[in-house]
Amino acid sequence: MHDVAVIGAGPAGIAASIYLKRAGINVILFEKDEVGGLLLNAHFVENYPGFPDGIDGKKLGKFLKEHLDKWKIKTILGEIKQIKIENNRFILGNAQKDEIEFKTVIIATGTKPQTLNIPGEAELSKKLVFYEIKNLLPIAKPEDIVTVIGGGDAAFDYSLNLADNGVFVELFFRSEKPKCLALLEERVKKCPKIKLHSLLKPVEIKNDLGQLETKFMSINNNHEILAKSDYILIACGRNPNNELLTNDIEKNNIPGLYIAGDVQTGRFRQTGIAVGQGIRVAMEIDTYIRGDKND
């Protein structure tokens, strides 16, 4: 049986895995998508200590992967679908119904994007409608037009990223003023490739004869606006990726089960916090496992 399963190779899961491996504990890291997690969507991370000039999120994600490789941490690509708990042991199952047994588990599954739930959105998702920029950047070409929807940090960061890649951005949000950092708003306002549109709520997405259109209603006067674009990028908040946290797991304080990072931090979603929490639970596990070994 293995000591620790870490589910999610974002900053929290990676930081935990590195700590555990160095402590001589047998760890396996599971990732359903790409090592690096949400960070791979960040344009420019300026507040992670140690990078005074800021760092591209993708590059930071690459450094995290290199750090895992340096310590030869076993990483298995594939989604964990369920956790069964039997006799204080955790049995993880994937889509192929393989089962692996562990003494402890760290859930570091991050967040998933909120959808708008408007007509047309689901059908066009993944082809023309996106929720994470890492999936759109490889196909968007310079001079394309992208409708970005959202008024927070992510929408503004995405818009600047697209503009830096030569794309024209029409950025829409519902409030009078955006809710992002003032510094991002300032940069967006100065960027000739980004146009801001406030007080507009998306109500429908259509793809008529290859022409992608988003219908917006004005919050003030029910006036209708049609925005044509090549792609749509929606950044309207994220929810915890907590499918593995069944009622049973959440209600009971189960020994050997730990949670770290964005999946549990509410609105405090930052790389530094995720890394710190990953290291903290790894230290708790170190004590738990050593205690176990001393029994």
Ligand SMILES: Cc1cc2nc3c(=O)[nH]c(=O)nc-3n(C[C@H](O)[C@H](O)[C@H](O)COP(=O)(O)OP(=O)(O)OC[C@H]3O[C@@H](n4cnc5c(N)ncnc54)[C@H](O)[C@@H]3O)c2cc1C
């Ligand atoms: C546009 C943008 C800009 C940002 N800019 C900054 C910034 O400047 N500074 C900053 O500090 N932070 C920034 N962040 C936030 C930062 O990226 C997150 O706080 C951080 O990535 C959270 O780490 P995490 O490990 O908790 O979760 P995540 O990074 O979300 O990683 C979770 C991982 O778990 C995987 N996973 C989920 N479910 C399963 C499963 N069942 N089985 C296997 N794997 C699974 C996911 O695929 C994912 O890789 C930004 C985020 C965005 C979107």
